[in-house]
Amino acid sequence: MAAALQTNIRPVKFPATFRALTKQSAAPFRVRCAVTSPEKKRYNITLLPGDGIGPEVVSIAKNVLQQAGSLEGLEFSFQEMPIGGAALDLVGVPLPEETISSAKESDAVLLGAIGGYKWDNNEKHLRPEKGLLQLRAGLKVFANLRPATLVDASTLKREVAEGVDLMVVRELTGGIYFGEPRGIKTNENGEEVGFNTEVYAAHEIDRIARVAFETARKRRGKLCSVDKANVLEASVLWRKIVTALAAEYPDVELTHMYVDNAAMQLVRDPKQFDTIVTNNIFGDILSDEASMITGSIGMLPSASLSDSGPGLFEPIHGSAPDIAGQDKANPLATILSAAMLLKYGLGEEKAAKRIEEAVLVALNKGFRTGDIYSAGTKLVGCKEMGEEVCKLVDKMMPSTSSIIAGEESVVPPPLASVSGESSLSDMTQTVHFSSGNPRIGETRGVMHLFSDDAVSSSSSSSSNLPIGRNPLVCVLGVPNHMTYADFCQFCGSFIQHILEMRTVRNDGVENRYSILIRFDSQESTDTFYQHFRGKRFNSLEEDVCRLLFTLDVQFTGYSGSIDHTQPSAGPIEQPTCPVCLGKVLTSVCIIQVSIWLSRALESANLDRLDQDTGGILTTMCNHSFHCSCISNWPDSSCPVCRYCQQQPENSVCCVCQTTENLWMCVICGVVGCGRYKGGHARNHWEETEHCYSLELETQRVWDYAGDNYVHRLIQSKTDGKLVELNSHGSLSKDGCGSCEYSDSGLTDALLNSKVDMIISEYNELLQAQLENQKQYFEKLLQNVKEETEQKVSEAASKAISQRLPKLQTKLDRCLKEKQFLEDLNENLVKNKDVWSTKITEMEEREKKLIQAKDEKIQYLEEQLGKLMAQMDGGESEEGSELKEVQEGTVLPISANTSPSGSERVKHASKSKGNRRKG
Ligand SMILES: NC(=O)C1=CN([C@@H]2O[C@H](COP(=O)(O)OP(=O)(O)OC[C@H]3O[C@@H](n4cnc5c(N)ncnc54)[C@H](O)[C@@H]3O)[C@@H](O)[C@H]2O)C=CC1
Ligand SMILES: CC(C)CC(=O)C(=O)O
Numbered sequence: 001m002a003a004a005l006q007t008n009i010r011p012v013k014f015p016a017t018f019r020a021l022t023k024q025s026a027a028p029f030r031v032r033c034a035v036t037s038p039e040k041k042r043y044n045i046t047l048l049p050g051d052g053i054g055p056e057v058v059s060i061a062k063n064v065l066q067q068a069g070s071l072e073g074l075e076f077s078f079q080e081m082p083i084g085g086a087a088l089d090l091v092g093v094p095l096p097e098e099t100i101s102s103a104k105e106s107d108a109v110l111l112g113a114i115g116g117y118k119w120d121n122n123e124k125h126l127r128p129e130k131g132l133l134q135l136r137a138g139l140k141v142f143a144n145l146r147p148a149t150l151v152d153a154s155t156l157k158r159e160v161a162e163g164v165d166l167m168v169v170r171e172l173t174g175g176i177y178f179g180e181p182r183g184i185k186t187n188e189n190g191e192e193v194g195f196n197t198e199v200y201a202a203h204e205i206d207r208i209a210r211v212a213f214e215t216a217r218k219r220r221g222k223l224c225s226v227d228k229a230n231v232l233e234a235s236v237l238w239r240k241i242v243t244a245l246a247a248e249y250p251d252v253e254l255t256h257m258y259v260d261n262a263a264m265q266l267v268r269d270p271k272q273f274d275t276i277v278t279n280n281i282f283g284d285i286l287s288d289e290a291s292m293i294t295g296s297i298g299m300l301p302s303a304s305l306s307d308s309g310p311g312l313f314e315p316i317h318g319s320a321p322d323i324a325g326q327d328k329a330n331p332l333a334t335i336l337s338a339a340m341l342l343k344y345g346l347g348e349e350k351a352a353k354r355i356e357e358a359v360l361v362a363l364n365k366g367f368r369t370g371d372i373y374s375a376g377t378k379l380v381g382c383k384e385m386g387e388e389v390c391k392l393v394d395k396m397m398p399s400t401s402s403i404i405a406g407e408e409s410v411v412p413p414p415l416a417s418v419s420g421e422s423s424l425s426d427m428t429q430t431v432h433f434s435s436g437n438p439r440i441g442e443t444r445g446v447m448h449l450f451s452d453d454a455v456s457s458s459s460s461s462s463s464n465l466p467i468g469r470n471p472l473v474c475v476l477g478v479p480n481h482m483t484y485a486d487f488c489q490f491c492g493s494f495i496q497h498i499l500e501m502r503t504v505r506n507d508g509v510e511n512r513y514s515i516l517i518r519f520d521s522q523e524s525t526d527t528f529y530q531h532f533r534g535k536r537f538n539s540l541e542e543d544v545c546r547l548l549f550t551l552d553v554q555f556t557g558y559s560g561s562i563d564h565t566q567p568s569a570g571p572i573e574q575p576t577c578p579v580c581l582g583k584v585l586t587s588v589c590i591i592q593v594s595i596w597l598s599r600a601l602e603s604a605n606l607d608r609l610d611q612d613t614g615g616i617l618t619t620m621c622n623h624s625f626h627c628s629c630i631s632n633w634p635d636s637s638c639p640v641c642r643y644c645q646q647q648p649e650n651s652v653c654c655v656c657q658t659t660e661n662l663w664m665c666v667i668c669g670v671v672g673c674g675r676y677k678g679g680h681a682r683n684h685w686e687e688t689e690h691c692y693s694l695e696l697e698t699q700r701v702w703d704y705a706g707d708n709y710v711h712r713l714i715q716s717k718t719d720g721k722l723v724e725l726n727s728h729g730s731l732s733k734d735g736c737g738s739c740e741y742s743d744s745g746l747t748d749a750l751l752n753s754k755v756d757m758i759i760s761e762y763n764e765l766l767q768a769q770l771e772n773q774k775q776y777f778e779k780l781l782q783n784v785k786e787e788t789e790q791k792v793s794e795a796a797s798k799a800i801s802q803r804l805p806k807l808q809t810k811l812d813r814c815l816k817e818k819q820f821l822e823d824l825n826e827n828l829v830k831n832k833d834v835w836s837t838k839i840t841e842m843e844e845r846e847k848k849l850i851q852a853k854d855e856k857i858q859y860l861e862e863q864l865g866k867l868m869a870q871m872d873g874g875e876s877e878e879g880s881e882l883k884e885v886q887e888g889t890v891l892p893i894s895a896n897t898s899p900s901g902s903e904r905v906k907h908a909s910k911s912k913g914n915r916r917k918g
Pocket of ligand 2 (some may be wrong): 130
């Protein structure tokens with residue numbers, strides 16, 4: 001390092017925030033060395049992986065750093081040192097001397113995280129956390145910048161979280177984390193007391209407040225100072241000094257908020273905040289809370305800076321011991337911390353930008369670790385996320401916008417230069433489409449859409465959306481089951497800004513359609529884009545709105561019998577909306593408009609029409625409606641021709657299954673065959689009074705009641721214009737009717753007035769018929785309801801009457817059984833008493849017998865004792881008696897064997913000599 005210093009010393013560019021931080025800041029910034037060789041600039045970076053997930057995320061961030069650096073001509077020399085639990089295990093202290101020395105001597109320090117269960121019960125000075133606090137104090141990094149900008153993983157409501165871009169400026173080396181006195185002692189009552197001190201000197205508040213004002217000035221000019229001045233003296237001083245400093249920053253709007261309110265406001269309306277300045281402990285808590293506005297604590301980086309010396313860069317999360325070693329950690333917070341290291345620590349903005357943008361693109365490509373995963377995205381582990389970012393770092397050409405600090409939003413370079421190697425064609429995708437009823441004719445075209453990558457490489461701010469976009473977007477892959485009305489509803493209040501929507505089929509896509517949407521202004525297009533991109537169509541399904549800016553739409557041909565290969569460029573004739581009879585643009589207009597748009601967007605004529613008519617939706621079959629009208633149409637068919645994107649490939653007669661000569665009831669959709677097949681379509685009319693039927697082959701509607709076709713206008717096969725049928729249709733050979741058309745040269749004016757007249761007649765007719773049908777069906781429903789109720793009640797009474805006797809018998813049987821059991825029970829209870837008495841008597845008898853026996857035994861034992869005494873030669877009177885007994889002249893026996901009897905019966909017995917012999 002010393003040798004290198006002599007070669008070339010380059011002062012590292014500090015963020016402007018750190019210039020002239022304090023009025024009294026006489027100490028010059030430390031000039032740190034970045035050695036410049038002709039090819040590479042070299043930096044020394046101390047890596048402190050720490051504990052838990054720390055080593056996993058730091059090793060990934062190191063790779064990303066190296067990758068971004070090498071592309072920008074930077075070379076890093078990494079020195080990995082222990083801290084926290086790892087250091088405790090290795091050398092017995094949480095911050096070894098070598099570690100702090102290495103950190104101080106390096107150009108920047110990248111830390112993972114410290115702490116874990118293993119050391120949780122260590123004494124305070126031997127806890128991993130102590131190591132981190134010592135490091136922060138040792139490096140004097142008093143200003144901790146913790147930005148929070150949105151990614152699409154917030155658990156808050158989208159409208160609450162969307163657009164959040166705030167920066168927490170946390171004081172890091174003072175306050176209660178370091179204040180003295182602190183400790184746990186025993187008080188006079190012998191009780192343990194824990195205590196800490198929240199202490200701030202005026203200069204500490206002043207320097208952090210300056211950082212905050214500078215930061216806010218470069219952002220949106222709003223600073224909120226968070227304290228607890230209603231309770232804490234340290235906060236009273238804090239507020240006083242911050243307020244005084246505001247005079248030096250008249251361009252910054254300063255507000256104050258109590259911390260408890262701030263905690264609530266952060267989740268209620270986070271967008272109200274731009275820059276927050278607060279003390280050590282409040283900043284720790286509020287920035288963790290802010291992280292969840294963005295989706296996960298695994299997303300938020302931080303930079304801790306001093307007014308001289310190397311900065312410390314670390315994710316805001318801890319060591320996450322619950323997921324450590326499982327490849328589950330989100331490495332993005334550490335990767336973004338590495339970007340902050342480049343930007344704030346080394347002044348290498350380009351390399352930083354590469355990393356920030358690579359992270360954005362990875363997220364936009366759908367890569368998600370478990371903590372930010374949602375359905376429809378790609379779940380990856382820590383390593384894979386790191387590898388993806390590394391790959392993308394390679395592709396990124398830095399723009400000047402920032403996702404980290406959100407400051408200096410600058411319009412990105414033209415698309416072609418967003419990526420070093422990319423051209424416009426790399427940034428767009430070509431999609432072929434068609435529309436129209438295939439039975440009649442198909443319009444074909446091609447659209448060029450800005451690919452996801454073109455947008456991903458920018459932030460969500462509208463100034464970073466692709467250059468060259470216009471107020472035209474395409475929603476790709478809308479599921480077929482979404483009706484036109486559903487889609488209009490999905491667009492919500494944006495529908496007011498929609499001029500036109502056109503539904504198209506994408507080649508090779510069966511179950512989905514796409515919608516081209518033209519808006520009234522670029523602003524509403526961008527807002528729509530930001531609001532709806534990736535949004536689920538509904539909460540029950542996974543399908544999301546794949547929304548792409550549309551560069552242009554080109555009309556390539558028409559495959560029907562009418563030659564429409566070139567749309568006319570003249571003003572567009574306005575037919576009426578078939579629903580409300582108001583004027584709408586023709587069905588090909590969106591394609592024409594798109595082409596005009598891409599040329600110049602100068603169509604004053606169109607604007608006038610649009611203002612008059614509101615948004616227009618053109619269905620897949622090229623019929624146009626006001627959005628407000630089609631919003632009331634309940635199914636996915638066209639209200640005019642009933643063409644439905646979802647229709648079955650081969651319709652069949654619902655009775656005889658024939659596929660020929662089919663007619664579909666326009667009232668209920670039943671398909672039946674014509675009279676020269678089974679005549680089932682007509683039968684249907686007779687049964688239901690549904691008198692209109694659509695001939696599937698020709699799309700003409702037959703009126704059974706009037707016995708002719710409804711249409712008096714048909715489309716000319718030669719020029720596509722509407723022409724009148726010659727009077728009433730006559731019966732055709734196919735069985736229902738036919739008509740000839742005269743390819744007349746009616747003037748447009750005449751035609752238009754007739755069209756209007758016929759449509760109004762048609763609508764009246766239809767309305768009358770629908771009313772009839774409504775009544776008919778209501779009656780039918782009522783009948784069915786009554787019949788059903790009748791049947792249900794009959795069935796119920798029948799079932800009851802059938803089951804009743806059986807149930808009665810069963811009940812009788814059960815009652816008898818119950819009676820029997822009760823009798824049995826009663827007898828048993830009586831017997832129980834008798835038996836109890838007997839048992840008691842027996843027990844008493846038994847007791848007496850035992851007593852008598854015991855007395856007899858006792859008496860015999862006494863006698864035996866006396867006998868034994870006499871045998872041993874006793875001289876007493878009893879002794880002589882005993883002697884007699886011994887000699888066999890007297891036998892001591894009670895007359896009634898009673899133990900109390902004193903009579904003794906003398907018996908002759910065997911002599912003593914005899915007994916001895918015996
Ligand atoms: N700067 C640091 O080194 C910090 C260290 N700690 C220490 O970390 C240890 C654990 O503390 P906790 O309160 O649990 O906070 P934590 O931040 O480690 O974990 C909180 C929750 O967030 C999850 N999480 C954190 N980072 C994640 C990531 N990158 N990807 C996915 N999920 C992630 C964790 O799995 C856990 O469920 C303690 O010993 C604590 O003292 C805590 C905060 C800061
Ligand atoms: C682990 C502590 C020392 C610090 C902390 O929680 C933080 O700064 O996020």
